[in-house]
Amino acid sequence: MNTCSSAYVHIPFCVRKCPYCDFTSFEKMSDHKGPYLCAxxxxxxxxxxxxxxxxxxxxxxxxxxxxxxxPEEAGSILDKIGDSFGIETGAEITIEANPGTVTASALRGYRNTGFNRISIGVQSFSNRVLRGLGRIHTAEEADRAIRMSAEDGFSNISCDLMLGVPEQTLADIVHSVRHLIDLGVPHISCYSLSLEDGTLFFEKYSGRPDQLPSDEEEREMYNTVRRLLADAGYRHYEISNFALTGFESRHNTVYWDALPYYGFGCGAHSYIDGARIGNEVSLKRYIEVLTADAPDLKGIQSETERIDREAEMREVMLLGFRKLSGISTADFQTRFGIAPEQIFGHELEVLLQDGRIEKADGRWFLSEKGLDFGNEVFRSFVQ
Ligand code: SF4
Known part of the structure; x- marks a missing residue:
């Protein structure tokens, strides 16, 4: 019996593909939505x-x-999941929303069907930056989406912002963060743009660093975000995430704790029965396999990686360092029957000497310097 107590559901449709995005998503949803939901x-x-x-x-x-x-479609998926696995009273149930797609009645509908957390893809409150990102919404629509969500009963609201994007200035990011603070949004995620192979941004900007904020400018933006949010009472609890007390993302914490979860949908990932599984990214194939007379889950699993004990220990370190609270040696010992120092003594010592991590109260965690070089710390635990 596996111990999954979390589920991710992927809805792979967008009004228009953003030029920086490599997530599994397709335009022209109306041609596929019915068959997709059946699958x-x-x-x-x-x-x-x-x-x-x-x-x-x-x-x-x-x-x-x-x-x-x-809301009816989202609610029917939630019902199917509830009927199949059960959903605890008080469970955290999140829906992501694009500000260009929401209405007050739909938000009310999501709330009434059981969603109690909304994650809104704001990205910026600068219309110049939003246009550069190819987003379908304006800053005013993002503001309205947040206000409507609060009015329609969502007290647990998260907003995403992006850093290091073309034409973005420090003043833009300061304005965006201050605006979210003023709106009382209790959870804020702040991710850096990453140029992903196969995207229009990759073609346009890779090899052209002059077109993007420099590493130093991006670091200044990140540290400014940290300072503004700390001053406003937010806790920086994960390298890219900030929350008022009690509003930390319970779902994402499952990922950072390297715990199992179900992942449903085209392009979704799951971690079940000791394997990390990537679902088929072809919408056509996903639908065909699952709506056949004798559907077979293997037919939609395009990648499977067995996670043995050593790989799991590496994941716990690598993902654990994303959390500002880091890795508890006692928890590691309870999970694996051995202390992290006995397995990763060399890696920890090198990072400690280099000032990228610290140890206190039985926990290993990123230092101030390590926060700026998180990827190098994470890489130390990749096999
Ligand atoms: S960034 Fe979000 S809205 Fe834009 S294409 Fe990707 S998934 Fe869709």
Missing amino acids: LFREVELTSVQSPGGPLSTVYFGGGTPSLLT
């Missing part, structure tokens, strides 16, 4: 038979753009 239901049913688990304490609808679903 998704089959995947949930089959998984509940092959890998029973639950009840779930977190469910997360991500994308793509889940807010393209009607």
Whole structure:
């Protein structure tokens, strides 16, 4: 029996593909939505038979753009998951929303069907930056989406901002962060732009650093965000995430703790029964396999990596350092029966000598210097 108590649901549709995005998402949803939902239901049913688990304490609808679903459609997926695995009372149930797609009645509908957390892809409150990013919404629509979410009953609101994007200035990011603070948004994620192979941004900007904020400018933006949010009472709890007390993302903490979770949908990832599984990214194939007379989950699993004990220990270190609280040696010992120092003594010593990590109160965590070079710390634990 596996111990999954979290589920991710991927809704791979967007109004228009953003030029920097390499997530699995497709335009022209109306051609595929009905068959996709049938396929998704089959995947949930089959998984509940092959890998029973639950009840779930977190469910997360991500994308793509889940807010393209009607409340009835989103609610029917949630019901199917509840019927198949059970959902705990008080579970954290999140839906991602693009500000260009939400209406007050849809937000009310999501709230009434059981979603109690909304994650809004704001990215910036500068219309110049939003245009450069190819987003479908304006700053005013993002502001309205946040206000409507609060009015329609969402007290747990998260907003995403992006750093290091073309034409962005320090003043832009200061304005965006201050605006979220003024709106009382209790959870803020701040991710740096990454140029992903295969995207329009990769073609346009890779090898052209003059077109993007420099590393120093981006670091200044990041440290300014940290300072502004700390002054406003937010806790920096993960390298890219900040929350008022009690609003930390329970779902994402499952990822950072390297715990198992279900992942449903085209292009979704899961960690079940000791394997990390990547689902088919072809929408056509995902739908065809799952709506066939004898659907087979193996037919939609395009990548499977077995996670043995050593790999799991590496993941716990690598992901654990993302959290500002780091890795507890006692928790590691309880999970694996051995202390992290006995397995990763050399790596920890090198990072400690280099000033990138610290140890206190039985925990290893990133130092101030390490926060600026997180990727180098994480890489130390990759095999
Ligand atoms: S809305 Fe989000 S998922 Fe869709 S294309 Fe843009 S960044 Fe990607």
